[in-house]
Amino acid sequence: MNRRIRIILLTVSLMLVVGTLGWLTHVLLIQAEETGRSERRIKVESLAHEAKLEMDRLLTAFITFEQARGYYEYLPFYAYRRPYDQRMDAPAPGEPARSSNLASYLPDYVTAYLQISPSGQVTGPALNKELSERLNGEKNLYQRLNEKVSALISLPASGNLWADIRNEILHEVSEPEPPQDGVPAQVETVSSFVPVEDGGNLYILRQVHTNRGVYLQGALMNMESLNRRLPEQVTKELPQSRLATFDPAAPPAEETGREGTLFFANAPLVFLPGDAAELPVQDHKQMLTWTLTLIWSMVLVGAAGVIWLMLGTFRLEQRRGDFVSAVTHELRTPLTSFSLYTEMLEDGMVPEQKKPEYYANMQRECRRLEHLIDNVLAYSKLQRNAIRRTKDTLTCQELFEPIAEKIERRLREAGISFSFALAQPIRILPVHTDAVAVEQIMDNLTSNAIKYARGENAKVQLTVQADRHNIVIRFRDNGPGISPKHRKLVFKPFRRTKEATNSRKPGVGLGLSLARDIARSLGGDLKLEFGTLGGASFLLTLPKS
Known part of the structure; x- marks a missing residue:
């Protein structure tokens, strides 16, 4: 079932639910109003009979006394x-x-x-x-x-x-x-x-x-x-009520047509309730309105949840498609290189002096393929919360100097200058973390810099500092940077900016998302800030021991 049909079915279903609930709401509110009117009418009639009984008692006693x-x-x-x-x-x-x-x-x-x-x-x-x-x-x-x-x-x-x-x-x-x-x-x-x-x-x-x-x-x-x-209860709840006389032989006055009017059977008297609209009765409509409001809120929240889940499903399908497409492309490139190089080597088409270069290219493509597979597997484990961290307590020097050496070696091969700054007081600060995870974060940041910071004057800076609670690592390059409108996309998995897609840079849009997830799993975070070198600047924080 394609997306359009599912959207149509979802829309029709929501319209049926909302329409049915709207009709029920209308019917229930009408019934609540009628119930309120019935209760008011019954209460007015009860008060009218109470007034009549009091007057009957008084007039009967008076007539009995006067008759004697x-x-x-x-x-x-x-x-x-x-x-x-x-x-x-x-x-x-x-x-x-x-x-x-x-x-x-x-x-x-x-x-x-x-x-x-x-x-x-x-x-x-x-x-x-x-x-x-x-x-x-x-x-x-x-x-x-x-x-x-x-x-x-x-x-x-x-x-x-x-x-x-x-x-x-x-x-x-x-x-x-x-x-x-x-x-x-x-x-x-x-x-x-x-x-x-x-x-x-x-x-x-x-x-x-x-x-x-x-x-x-x-x-x-x-x-x-x-x-x-008149009884106190009557005058209290119906302050405008009164007794009046009427002529049985004359047509009734307009005022006697009100709800709750009671004609006496044994005297030419009529009880007029006045305006009974203010008579206090239980407000069924208000109670029902609150209940219906709660029901409508739940239905709307449920509908919003269904729509959100549906949109999430669409996004997941889109991301899955993008992932399959990107991974397929990323796998095809090294596989094509392997196939081409092995055929040429097998057929003896490569001179002896060129073979080391071909072997180096094959090793580079192998590392690229290995890096891709490691990232995908690591992301999958993070999503399933299946990674078990092995944390050790290291000094900043023990943690970051080996990482800086690997970064320098990779950047040197890519023709990018590298500078590393670790102040003397910071070197001895202890850090309780997973060194392999931190290395994977820095490896992904390095891969990102190699993709976008290439050029004659390309350079990368790595600085390690500390604040009151965290070790603060800044990774800067002087590449093209990231435009403000795309800054929110850099940490989305399998999402790449339009410029990156058009430039045909390798990658599946997973490295930075994976790096941030790893940082958060370590109790820190990875953020993008405005770089001093004009390119991208990433801020990694790790908690102190």
């Missing part, structure tokens, strides 16, 4: 010595009377206790003047409230068994007889209390049936105080 209150308590004064059903009229002058208990009792959630006569007059035990004027000024207040109360009440017992049975069956009450002049008002039946709405106000009223008509008695509730009695 006598009808005459809604008068400022009543004649307590009259029969129970004849106390609707005000006391006569001089007649014993008592003041109503409601004159001094007013819960905070009640604005006023009041009584509305059939003529529409609003009175009360402690009705203030301003409220009295406002209520008495409302047109048809009695008619509206009486109709609403009549539509809600169930008829109570009247004291007449047969009449109660008839009323229960027919669900009707006989019309009161017309009042007669001089006849006192007489109470016939008293209904249960029911909550009704009118003009945005909440009334809790009952009907008192008399021979003079139907009176309405009850209380005008204080909505502001009722809202203050």
